[in-house]
Amino acid sequence: MTDSTNTRRTHGHSFLGGSHDENARRTRSVVALTLIMMIGEITAGYLTGSMALLADGFHMATHAGALGIAALAYSYARRNSENRAFSFGTGKVGELAGFASALILALVSLGIGIESAFRLIHPTGVAFGQATVIAAIGLIVNIVSALLLSGAHAEHGHHAHEPHHHDRHGHAHGTDNNLRSAYVHVLADALTSVLAIVALLAGRYLGWVWLDPLMGIVGSIVIARWAWTLMRDTAAVLLDKTDQHVADEIREILSSHGDTEIADLHVWQIGPEARAAIVSVRAHGALTAETIRSRLAPVHEVRHLTVEAT
Structure with missing residues (x-):
């Protein structure tokens, strides 16, 4: 999905x-x-x-x-x-x-x-x-x-x-x-x-x-x-360099649940206090993109999030 x-x-x-x-x-x-x-x-x-x-x-x-x-x-x-x-x-x-x-x-x-x-x-x-x-x-x-x-x-x-x-x-x-x-x-x-x-x-x-x-x-x-x-x-x-600290937290949050595998991840700055992220994950089981999005809600720097779940 x-x-x-x-x-x-x-x-x-x-x-x-x-x-x-x-x-x-x-x-x-x-x-x-x-x-x-x-x-x-x-x-x-x-x-x-x-x-x-x-x-x-x-x-x-x-x-x-x-x-x-x-x-x-x-x-x-x-x-x-x-x-x-x-x-x-x-x-x-x-x-x-x-x-x-x-x-x-x-x-x-x-x-x-x-x-x-x-x-x-x-x-x-x-x-x-x-x-x-x-x-x-x-x-x-x-x-x-x-x-x-x-x-x-x-x-x-x-x-x-x-x-x-x-x-x-x-x-x-x-x-x-x-x-x-x-x-x-x-x-x-x-x-x-x-x-x-x-x-x-x-x-x-x-x-x-x-x-x-x-x-x-x-x-x-x-x-x-x-x-x-x-x-x-x-x-x-x-040059849209990866914000490594935000990317690491996203990886940590998603890996802690044990039911997803990150296929692709992009995190970059779009404003002084804002980051954009594109997250592509392989879900083990019936897992929706909406669930992944809710798990990443604590990452407050991400103001524009695109999720791909397959």
Whole structure:
């Protein structure tokens, strides 16, 4: 007997996650803050002739672009959440935006690393006092932005530098990688500001001019690592990598009854807090697909279930 219906007879395909709208609002606020800081720095740079201000302003523009992608992804996903042109909804739009942001972050780290290496070999004059003020203002903006994002980010139990946590059943908690990408961009900006402040103070008071480009290289390596981690995680979702923890629980539940044999099993992520599953079983005796479905009801991550019983 084959039954390819979903867990619910009448169901939608909106798998955006419970915090989608709140995360979107927070991200838009951070985009506004970043744009204001970017415009202020570029304007001040032109008026004062400060290359340090201009450079930091255009650097912030790349992050504003990445954060803008995150904000647009939230809007697009919400607007098309019930669009049947998307077979499993738009819950993975955030993963696509997160992957794009990770690429931008990787390019930013590469640019910082190359420029820092060049300045380490060919030192240039640095207006330590002015540059320190710029870095301090940037850090304040980044702290405010991080506070806006961290509340929602912490609800998922993840940080950019931490491994995924699992609950007592071994499941990964829902991760909004679109929000995570915005959070990583803010962390990257904050890191560069902190390293810059340390290096600039050392250069001003200790004469360690070489520390400024060295800190730039250190920062670029850390940012590159964050970019790679984000790229790896979002690519796994985009390529429908098996959610092994959910798949293992499904196998454990079905094998515990002793009257079924799994012929085929597919489990993949379709939203921050949602998984889809296709389960094909060989039943030993009169066992219906509805019975199998009821046995799998405790697997709360599975929001779209297809069962085939033969």
